[in-house]
Amino acid sequence: MTAAIGFEDWQALTQLYADYAHVVDAGLWEQWPELFTDDCVYRVQPRENFERGFPLATLSFESKGMLKDRAYGIRETLFHDPYYQRHVVGLPRLLRADEGRFEVEANYAVFRTKLSQLTTVYNVGRSLDVVVRTAEGLRFARREFIYDSEMIPNSMIYPL
Amino acid sequence: MNAPIPLAELTAGSMNWERGTSRIPFAVYNDPALHQLELQRFFYEKHWCYVGLEAEIPNPGDYKRTEIGERSVILVRALDGVIHVVENACAHRGVAFCRARHGNVQAFVCPYHQWNYALDGRLRGVPMRHGVKREGVVQGGMPADFNFADHGLTRLKVAVRGGVVFASFDHDVESFEDFVGPDVLRYFDRLFDGRKLTILGYNRQRIPGNWKLMQENIKDPYHPGLLHTWFVTFGLWRADNRAQMVMDRHHRHAAMISTRGNAGAVSEVSRVSSFKQTMNLHDPRFLDIVPEAWWNGPTAVMTTLFPSVILQQQVNSVSTRQIVPDGHGHFDFVWTHFGFEDDTPEMTQRRLRQANLFGPAGFVSADDGEVIEFSQQTFDAKPAHRTLVELGGDEVANTDHMVTETLIRGMYRYWREVMAR
Numbered sequence: 173m174t175a176a177i178g179f180e181d182w183q184a185l186t187q188l189y190a191d192y193a194h195v196v197d198a199g200l201w202e203q204w205p206e207l208f209t210d211d212c213v214y215r216v217q218p219r220e221n222f223e224r225g226f227p228l229a230t231l232s233f234e235s236k237g238m239l240k241d242r243a244y245g246i247r248e249t250l251f252h253d254p255y256y257q258r259h260v261v262g263l264p265r266l267l268r269a270d271e272g273r274f275e276v277e278a279n280y281a282v283f284r285t286k287l288s289q290l291t292t293v294y295n296v297g298r299s300l301d302v303v304v305r306t307a308e309g310l311r312f313a314r315r316e317f318i319y320d321s322e323m324i325p326n327s328m329i330y331p332l
Numbered sequence: 333m334n335a336p337i338p339l340a341e342l343t344a345g346s347m348n349w350e351r352g353t354s355r356i357p358f359a360v361y362n363d364p365a366l367h368q369l370e371l372q373r374f375f376y377e378k379h380w381c382y383v384g385l386e387a388e389i390p391n392p393g394d395y396k397r398t399e400i401g402e403r404s405v406i407l408v409r410a411l412d413g414v415i416h417v418v419e420n421a422c423a424h425r426g427v428a429f430c431r432a433r434h435g436n437v438q439a440f441v442c443p444y445h446q447w448n449y450a451l452d453g454r455l456r457g458v459p460m461r462h463g464v465k466r467e468g469v470v471q472g473g474m475p476a477d478f479n480f481a482d483h484g485l486t487r488l489k490v491a492v493r494g495g496v497v498f499a500s501f502d503h504d505v506e507s508f509e510d511f512v513g514p515d516v517l518r519y520f521d522r523l524f525d526g527r528k529l530t531i532l533g534y535n536r537q538r539i540p541g542n543w544k545l546m547q548e549n550i551k552d553p554y555h556p557g558l559l560h561t562w563f564v565t566f567g568l569w570r571a572d573n574r575a576q577m578v579m580d581r582h583h584r585h586a587a588m589i590s591t592r593g594n595a596g597a598v599s600e601v602s603r604v605s606s607f608k609q610t611m612n613l614h615d616p617r618f619l620d621i622v623p624e625a626w627w628n629g630p631t632a633v634m635t636t637l638f639p640s641v642i643l644q645q646q647v648n649s650v651s652t653r654q655i656v657p658d659g660h661g662h663f664d665f666v667w668t669h670f671g672f673e674d675d676t677p678e679m680t681q682r683r684l685r686q687a688n689l690f691g692p693a694g695f696v697s698a699d700d701g702e703v704i705e706f707s708q709q710t711f712d713a714k715p716a717h718r719t720l721v722e723l724g725g726d727e728v729a730n731t732d733h734m735v736t737e738t739l740i741r742g743m744y745r746y747w748r749e750v751m752a753r
Contacts, residue, residue, distance in 0.1 A: 216693065218533075218534060218535065218536070220433070220533075220534060221533035221534060224434075224533075226531060226532060226533030226534070227532055227533060227680075227684055228532040228533025228534065228535070228669045228684060228687060229533075229684075229687075230535055230691055230692060230693045231688060231693050232684060232685065232687065232688060233615075233688070234615070234617070234685075235614075235615045235617075236614075237613075237614030237615035238614065238615040238617075238618065238688075240614040240615075241613050241614050241615060241618065242695075244611075245695050248561070248608065248611075249561035249562060249565075249606070249608070249611075249695065250561075250695065250698055250699055251559060251699040251702060251703070252698065252699060252702050253702055253705070253706075322534075322536050323536050323537070323538050323664065324535070324536065324537040324538070324692040324693075325537075325538055326537060326538065326539050326540060326692070326701045326702065326705055327537065327692050327693065327698040327699070327701045327702055328692050328693035328698065329693070329698055
């Protein structure tokens with residue numbers, strides 16, 4: 173990799189990834205949109221669509237507002253079996269570093285645990301991300317989860 | 333604890349049905365012997381099953397692997413452009429040789445012994461058919477009367493209408509048009525009116541429930557305005573909308589037709605906990621609905637073609653949803669979202685945004701899979717009990733409202749006729 177990055181940026185970047193996993197695993201749905209820029213893109217897409225150039229994503233949001241609508245949906249409108257999710261995220265792989273803008277890829281695995289059930293591997297893949305510096309610190313301008321686990325075990329309620 | 337139920341009591345003829353088909357024995361959802369009989373009678377005989385869209389295989393040699401019932405089949409466009417469906421099972425040793433989910437080939441070759449088939453399934457080559465010569469003597473080889481024509485891939489009967497491909501293992505099946513019947517075919521043709529389709533992509537989910545529950549979910553106009561907050565709150569589907577429930581003459585297929593109204597309005601039907609009068613979207617583009625000329629009025633038409641597919645038009649979002657049974661424990665549900673060749677980039681974007689309502693994560697559809705799972709849990713725990721589908725009485729008849737479970741009763745009237753044969 174030729175992308176170079178200073179220690180402070182690297183620390184901030186890895187902290188952002190760790191914070192993200194904390195927020196979605198702890199169910200802090202009101203905090204989740206705040207990790208993104210206002211005009212962010214958030215997508216969860218099966219690998220087959222990504223690789224074949226099909227635009228459909230399982231979740232496809234184009235603004236922080238859409239993320240807030242999803243957060244409301246989880247709390248108020250979507251009837252679902254409650255579950256825990258747990259992200260294990262690999263080290264960010266820096267693809268490109270410009271001033272205040274980083275293109276990053278990271279492998280991830282999400283485990284799902286339903287109440288009184290065994291833990292299962294729920295969704296694995298990689299994220300393709302664009303992280304930008306803002307007045308509030310680093311934020312995701314783009315987060316695309318490209319998942320290998322194309323057969324979703326029934327439903328996907330919480331954001332990856 | 334329930335005592336084990338003798339198999340004889342679970343067979344279709346002796347199962348305890350009450351009040352027509354308005355009380356459905358739980359056993360129809362979890363008996364393995366019934367499941368095998370259903371596969372034979374609904375998926376492999378006398379029915380047309382969905383296999384895909386022509387737009388998925390636009391070029392000669394393009395193929396897509398899919399399933400009919402629990403059998404693997406290949407939808408392929410031959411080099412002369414003709415569409416074929418063949419079973420993915422080598423005539424020699426039964427190998428399901430096609431492993432990729434899609435691709436482009438000149439021929440099918442089984443890797444085990446390299447038997448070679450044309451794309452229409454005809455056997456073209458068998459290595460060492462005439463034996464192998466060693467020291468001037470021919471050793472082995474297939475018998476002299478081995479006839480290639482007898483050993484092709486199993487070829488299915490194919491029907492293509494409006495860009496949608498159906499196939500049947502049963503070459504004596506009635507025509508696709510007769511199978512669907514004129515009353516439901518009208519709605520099929522409304523969606524697939526001859527315009528070329530464009531593929532937007534796939535979603536796949538494995539739902540832990542019996543496959544019939546998904547047919548029932550889309551024959552049940554009662555739940556959308558109750559389970560689905562978005563539908564009742566934004567008026568997309570609620571019990572005071574103008575609606576029609578239409579079946580074919582066998583009651584196996586159906587169309588649920590609804591026209592949007594009353595968004596946000598408080599009425600008899602909004603006194604439910606899922607109605608959120610003050611709900612406003614932060615980003616209203618999720619519901620940037622633009623009426624299309626081909627709708628001819630209705631804003632939603634959900635068509636169930638028994639046994640294998642659901643055709644969705646919900647405002648600007650259109651898809652096929654294929655049902656792939658797999659034992660009684662679960663079924664796979666494959667969504668193919670599409671658009672039309674003449675869509676503007678804005679319309680494509682709109683279809684993709686509204687797709688957030690549907691699929692395994694959809695604001696509306698995600699909870700359908702959830703409730704199916706929870707129904708199945710009870711069926712398995714209590715096989716001697718039954719469900720209740722008496723909204724609108726025990727009649728089976730078309731209605732001009734949606735306060736009815738008549739389509740489910742109709743489906744089971746048909747199910748009983750076929751299973752008791």
